[in-house]
Amino acid sequence: MDSTVTNTPQTNSKLNVKRDPVKTVILASMMGTAIEFFDFYAYGTASAAYFPKIFFPQMTPLLATLLSLLTFGVAFVARPVGSFLFGHYGDRLGRKKTLVVSLLVMGVATVAIGFIPSYQVIGVWGALLLCLCRFVQGIGLGGEWSGAVLVATENAPANKRALYGAFPEVGAPIGFFLCNGLFFALERVLTPTQMMTFGWRIPFWASAVLVVIGLYVRRRLQETPLFKLAQERDNTTASPLSEVFRSNWREILKGTFIMGATYALFFTLTTWSLSYATTALGFTSSEFLLLLLMGAIIEFAVLIMLTSVLADRVGRKKVLLTASVALVGYSLVFPYFLTGQ
Incomplete structure (x- = not known):
């Protein structure tokens, strides 16, 4: 969901609408x-560890695992649909x-998956x-991810937008840890x-x-100040989706x-690695889940907060470029971590 009003210090100073307390914005x-x-990872874990035998027992183990992970990938087709759908109506409603x-x-x-x-x-x-x-899961998450970040950043001071935008991101490792x-x-x-039989449900x-x-x-959360201001100024558009593709298609492609x-790397580490470790490396499911839990808290959550603070100080572009270079380097050495040696 794209902001309908540019969030600048000048704009923020003109806002007369009541803001939610910082704690409410962060919590929501x-x-x-x-x-x-939590919902998304529940499917990922079940698809790696249980679904091959529950929904594809007629297949060979390898083919069953591939088909199970293929159903996991269905959500990645749906997530852009959810982002555009909820983004469109988020800018209207x-x-x-x-x-x-x-x-x-x-x-x-x-919940419906638990009853199939x-x-x-x-x-x-x-x-x-x-x-x-x-x-349907993918559509919901597509709308959630962009919308939550937008609510946080539209309530943020101009010099802390990356930090506020990090709080929805921290929700991902929390959900991962709980699930x-x-x-x-x-x-x-x-x-x-x-x-x-029933435990996976x-x-x-x-x-x-x-x-x-x-x-x-x-439901206790108020509408964001910037959207309220856009409504007061009659600055919302009837066709946000077409407008954003016409004006910001380069940014969409880059993002x-x-x-x-x-x-690609994240779900290789969290979902595919669970399947691989339990079938090819001799780990039990609980052993590898424990390793993933440690990584989610020690690295995932901590680094999100550290890089967001850094982005507010040195700029988003520098942090993104550095992370992209590190991502390429890590992807080259990651296969050696799964050799079992």
Whole structure:
């Protein structure tokens, strides 16, 4: 969702609308993203560890894993759709409404996954329903991610926009930690047979509780000051999507390629590596989940905050360029970490 009014110090000084307290903005943006990514990672973990045997038992192990991870990839087709859809209506109707709807869409799809019968019950229809729910998940997350960052940055002082924008980002490792922590606990308590029968469904059902809490928090959130100002000035547009493609198509392409490279490596590390480590390297699922949990907190969350503070001091472009160079370097050495030696 693109801002309808440029967020500058001059503009901010003219805002007479009531702002949400800083704690409310941080909680609403971070908690919603944490819930959305809890849902997203629940699917990623289940698709790597359980879905091959539950929804594709008729296939060879290799083909079953590939098909399971393919259903995981369905959301990456849907996420741009969700971003454009919720971004369009976010600039027309407001950020708060679209954030509430995106969270609800994601939550319903996630809980529904927990009730899908296995291949033994309904055959290939289980995999088809899985893809459908996964597509809806992707639409919800696409709207959530951009909207949460926008709410945070539109409420931020001009010299702290990167820091405020980091709080929704921190929601991702929080959701990752909660989701994989729950899977880790379940695998320590339940037997492998119980996990395959019903244990894998529990994180999807547990999402319903988190969604209710998230909806309560977000309904208490006010509309952002910049959007209110745009409404007062009658500065909203009837066709935000066409306008942004006409005026900012270069920025869209640049942002798409930057995030594409980032997510390619991120989900290789978090989802594919879980499948590979448990099948080729001899790790148990709980052992590798513990390693992922440590990485999520020590590196993921901490580095998000550090780089956001740095971006407010030295500029976004320098931080992005440095991170991109580091990303290329890491991608070259990463295969050696999975040799099992």
